[in-house]
Amino acid sequence: MQLALARRIAADCLDFLLPQHCAVCGGFGASLHVECLADFARAEAPRCLRCWRPCQVTWCDRCAAMPAPGAPGHLAFDALRTPFRFTGDVRRVLLEAKFRGVTTHLPLLGRSVAEAVPTEWQVDAVVPLPLSPGRQRRRGFNQAAMLAAEVARSLDLHVRNDLVRRTRTTQSQASLSAEGRWKNLHGAFEVRGAPPERVLVVDDISTTGATLSAVAAALKDAGAARVYAVAVAHED
Secondary structure (H helix, E strand, O other): OHHHHHHHHHHHHHHHHOOOEOOOOOOEOOOOOHHHHOOOOEOOOOEOOOOOOEOOOOOOHHHHOOOOOOOOOOOOOOEEEOOEEOOHHHHHHHHHHHHHOOOOOHHHHHHHHHHOOOHHHOOOEEEEOOOOHHHHHHHOOOHHHHHHHHHHHHHOOEEOOOOEEEOOOOOOHHHOOHHHHHHHOOOOEEEOOOOOOEEEEEEEEEOOOHHHHHHHHHHHHOOOOEEEEEEEEEOO
16 A cells, blocks of 8 residues: 555656646647547447447347346446547556556546536436455555546535445456456445435446446445446447
8 A cells, every 4th residue: 555655646746747748649738638638539429328338229229128137237327428439549548547547637537527427317426436445555546536526526516435335356347258247246335324316426437337337236225216327438
């Protein structure tokens, strides 16, 4: 934990002392230029209004024939939105944040996420997807929490970092099959206290939706009436 914290402080000091280079074009002035962000691959409609996969109709085949609650493939959240597709420069900057600690561009990405939230959702609070304590100690930060803070600020909402926690360390999702991802996360989250009626869960990347769904299931079991999900990018 001390090593991760020391690295994080050193990185913050360098960001403060040295001119920032754009993660995309390399130019000075910002860690990510607004002009470069505008060229990111957008997750444009038409898409399934539930899982946000590319789809020519309102509901994709998977969501139209949704498995029963608790079964692999069941989506517990009510809807998902992402502003971008997980490809190209979007993919690179998100992986640099997750694995190299390059997080200075996360606030700008968080504002893009906030712009993707439909006004009709009318959420009451924002919840970041939690890391396990061990993984957060090793990494020194939680990128979902940094994104959630900016989403909450942009939408004038409270961010609830205390509401959901992981009950156990799970295997990395990237190494698992689609079905394995659902089984890996079963019962991995718990809610502490009563959640608001409408909750917005924030993550960086959505692939199968399994992680966001596991958090949504825990929130609904604890009493949330609606749980919506957002991420920076969707892997189509």
